[in-house]
Amino acid sequence: MEQIFYGLAVLACPLGMGAMMWLMMRSGKKASADAAPTEASAAELAQLRADLDRLRAGQNLAHESGTAADKGTR
Known part of the structure; x- marks a missing residue:
């Protein structure tokens, strides 16, 4: 069971980053x-x-x- 949580934690960062990049690219075109x-x-x-x-x-x-x-003061 602990292995599943570690696996999810390892995958959360790259998947979240990919989702953010995809959303930013969509809004940029619009x-x-x-x-x-x-x-x-x-x-x-x-x-x-x-x-x-x-x-x-x-x-x-x-x-x-x-x-x-x-110049006038000099």
Whole structure:
């Protein structure tokens, strides 16, 4: 009887790991099909890129004005 429990304990880990891998692969295929770009996501991406450009421009402006202020104090 003890041998059966040891055998089940030895098999539990690889069988559980295999089941988890199989479930993860199934859900991965489903998620990638849903990730097709839509018109709304393209518009959102364009908006985010515009925001990023505006923030970079503001950062460059702040950096340039800070550099000019540093030169005036020297």
